Amino acid sequence: MKAQYKFALTACALLIVGLGLLFWAPTTRPVSAAATGGITGTIKLDGTPPRQKPIDMSKEPNCAKEHASNPVTTETVVVGPKGGLKWVVVYISEGLDAGTANQVPPVKPKWDQKGCQYIPHVIALDVNQHFEVVNSDPHSHNIHPLPKPNGANHEWNRSQPPGTPPFDQVWAGEEVAIPVKCNVHPWMHGYMAVVKGPTAVSDENGSYTIKDLPPGNYTVSAWQEVYGNQSQKVTVAAGKPATADFTFKAK
């Protein structure tokens, strides 16, 4: 009898510990890759893209020299060889749970000024995610982001001469997207999209992949600097990524 009690007691204790572990594990450990899904897709432009004007950098001889063999153009609408639209920010505008929304990626992206261009031209950042402003050029730039007035983010303007250590910066609130300019080189334009949750920026094929998204129903939005915003509803299941393609109409 006693041995039976002992067995029952141990089994009970094990069960309790086991159940505890079961409930405890998913809340404290980061969501494992197997349990999450994602969204992937292609962004296309329907119609003829506006002509991208060549940029005359003769006022900054360093940059003019750097691009002498490969002249640069404006980047307001960049269409790849297969008709894919580059530099589109894709993000989740509705449906994120608080945990996923407030998770800030541990990486520190770089916003480089190189050859009098912003590299990348469009960057997606999380709220409160630190990023580095770097000047790789042999001359000064001023970094002048212009968020909408009276929001959580504020306009600032800092000079960054060559050889200056990177500036560590952060944005306080969501904003798609903050234009950035350099007053010294008026052709320099870029955008910082600040959104909570996983994001992606489309590549030259127009493709993008949003990773680490828990299964659920979402509204996914795509933003392009000339054509604005589009969104659609997507259901994400665990394991394989859902698909959401976007087509922007040329004006």
Next chain:
Amino acid sequence: MRVFKSVYGCAGVLILVVAAGVAALAQEAPEVGPKAPLAVKPMQSHVGSMTGHAAAAKSDYRRYCAGCHGDYGDSNGENAVWLDPKPRDFTIATFKCRSTPTGTLPTDEDLFNTIGRGVTNSNMPIWNALGPQMRADLVAYIKIFSPRWEKEKAGEPIKIPAEPPVTIESIAHGKALFTKLECWKCHGLHGEGDGPSAATLTDSKDLPIRPYNFAAGKNDSRFKCGDTNQDLYKIFMTGLDGTPMPSFADVIQPNDAWDLVHFLRTLQVNRHGKENEVLSAAHGVIPPYVEKTPAPAAAPSDNKSPGGGN
């Protein structure tokens, strides 16, 4: 007769009252328009021992400020179309003249000083005549236009160390900094506001804006944000938010900043000041700046190659 007179009198008064009413309505109508009149929030300002109250400045704002800055503080006053640069838009709460870092709100004292000092090279006059309490009240009043004043505090004012003596070496170092930090890209090699980027400069509302011309002006020439060496120090360490002028706080050490101040003063060629005296004592020639030995660790190698560094 008497009865007639009083009847006429009554009728006259009645007509006057009606006319006044009609006139009041007619005047009221365009004012109200599609926009509701602005509620005066109970904003305050603190300047020294004074406390300014927004409510106390309502009529003064309308009388002295609204003509350019607008009834709604949105820089759309009736005179604004004729002005360049445009009046400050209080609804966005971005201010040029601050003692606080770029991206932050100015202190009440900063705004108070701007009102009293006026803004040179613009249509903002010197409002010293208004008296300190009235100016403090106006500082409180302009806070009703942007919600930023309710959500945020002013930035922490930058620290300005004591000014070192003006020497030809400090001017020379300042000149080296002027070159290295590329101030000349906008302000020009001689500070005449004619640098290669000057022509394309725009402010944060995309309106053309000119860089400051140091060489213009007489002995008493002023900067946008003051006329002392401290003011000049503040201008480039905080930047003039809303304009192309960036903050150099991240990239200039405090003492180097003073050297730059001393050099910038020599660009004001018509000014009689310490800096120009030191320069004329050196026969108007700024010697080339020789970089000091940066760290003690580098000293031995410097000894081995005298005259080799540049």
